[in-house]
Amino acid sequence: xxxxxxxxxxxxxxxxxxxxxxxxxxxxxxxxxxxxxxxxxxxxxxxxxxxxxxxxxxxxxxxxxxxxxxxxxxxxxxxxxxxxxxxxxxxxxxxxxxxxxxxxxxxxxxxxxxxxxxxxxxxxxxxxxxxxxxxxxxxxxxxxxxxxxxxxxxxxx
Amino acid sequence: xxxxxxxxxxxxxxxxxxxxxxxxxxxxxxxxxxxxxxxxxxxxxxxxxxxxxxxxxxxxxxxxxxxxxxxxxxxxxxxxxxxxxxxxxxxxxxxxxxxxxxxxxxxxxxxxxxxxxxxxxxxxxxxxxxxxxxxxxxxxxxxxxxxxxxxxxxxxxxxxxxxxxxxxxxxxxxxxxxxxxxxxxxxxxxxxxxxxxxxxxxxxxxx
Numbered sequence: 001x002x003x004x005x006x007x008x009x010x011x012x013x014x015x016x017x018x019x020x021x022x023x024x025x026x027x028x029x030x031x032x033x034x035x036x037x038x039x040x041x042x043x044x045x046x047x048x049x050x051x052x053x054x055x056x057x058x059x060x061x062x063x064x065x066x067x068x069x070x071x072x073x074x075x076x077x078x079x080x081x082x083x084x085x086x087x088x089x090x091x092x093x094x095x096x097x098x099x100x101x102x103x104x105x106x107x108x109x110x111x112x113x114x115x116x117x118x119x120x121x122x123x124x125x126x127x128x129x130x131x132x133x134x135x136x137x138x139x140x141x142x143x144x145x146x147x148x149x150x151x152x153x154x155x156x157x
Numbered sequence: 158x159x160x161x162x163x164x165x166x167x168x169x170x171x172x173x174x175x176x177x178x179x180x181x182x183x184x185x186x187x188x189x190x191x192x193x194x195x196x197x198x199x200x201x202x203x204x205x206x207x208x209x210x211x212x213x214x215x216x217x218x219x220x221x222x223x224x225x226x227x228x229x230x231x232x233x234x235x236x237x238x239x240x241x242x243x244x245x246x247x248x249x250x251x252x253x254x255x256x257x258x259x260x261x262x263x264x265x266x267x268x269x270x271x272x273x274x275x276x277x278x279x280x281x282x283x284x285x286x287x288x289x290x291x292x293x294x295x296x297x298x299x300x301x302x303x304x305x306x307x308x309x310x311x312x313x314x315x316x317x318x319x320x321x322x323x324x325x326x327x328x329x330x331x332x333x334x335x336x337x338x339x340x341x342x343x344x345x346x347x348x349x350x351x352x353x354x355x356x357x358x359x360x361x362x363x364x
Contacts, residue, residue, distance in 0.1 A: 102257070
């Protein structure tokens with residue numbers, strides 16, 4: 001199933017999606033020909049690809065999903081020098097939370113978001129609250145329990 | 158049929174497996190993994206139906222039903238597992254915070270969890286006919302990696318169910334500490350329906 005939403009991707013995320021798409025396309029072509037592609041013999045092969053190898057339907061579904069993303073992608077540009085002082089999409093923000101723990105979160109589009117890996121969506125309450133703020137700002141998220149995020153550092157990779 | 162009987166017996170074990178997140182927080186009679194699966198499946202169905210953009214509801218319901226099957230063998234994991242102190246006081250203090258890790262640690266933990274659960278899922282579904290076994294694996298990989306829109310929506314719904322349960326325990330026992338669970342949610346939710354629901358949930362339980 002596809003949709004027409006815009007997908008904001010970091011340069012890194014875009015490259016990764018594009019690479020995955022190209023790899024899977026090669027896999028599909030090889031499967032159609034009945035060949036065993038060389039990439040499957042590599043020890044570094046991403047374990048996800050093994051399931052695509054086994055299941056043509058999963059491969060097709062993923063290819064459709066990736067095609068849709070690549071068609072509707074907007075790459076997050078590195079902000080200008082002035083804008084870099086504020087939190088924008090793509091920023092890696094060092095935060096002190098409730099004056100205690102320190103954490104580093106990257107603000108990404110919904111497709112790349114994975115809080116378990118420190119990547120939070122720009123549309124999440126924390127992501128939204130941080131956008132536009134500068135170093136030293138305290139951002140309060142209180143839905144319903146108050147948490148204070150103090151911005152210690154902003155960088156762009 | 159013998160194989161199917163074995164499979165149904167194995168997954169029935171989830172009815173007697175308490176969710177670890179509540180066990181470590183000393184919740185009396187914590188819900189089982191099967192109880193969590195029951196409500197999150199209903200929630201996923203209803204919330205997907207409420208959403209304006211069309212999602213494949215059958216896929217979401219199936220995904221919800223199978224997403225924790227691997228826990229029959231892999232057990233339930235929590236973000237605190239690698240750092241949980243044995244000392245009760247230290248443990249209680251830690252559980253009042255949301256655990257923070259470096260990017261390298263996060264990647265390592267996620268990889269370990271994936272490998273363990275992937276193996277466990279293969280083991281639990283081993284006795285099933287190949288077609289349905291493949292379907293379960295496909296749905297689980299989709300969920301784990303957030304490959305499709307349905308998977309990304311369900312990953313958030315899964316956390317929402319835990320948030321409901323936490324709020325209900327809070328009302329009943331005045332524990333566990335709610336803040337870490339809400340921090341978790343506020344860094345994860347970005348679906349408009351789930352954001353709205355969490356706001357209403359907050360008003361309902363913490364007014």
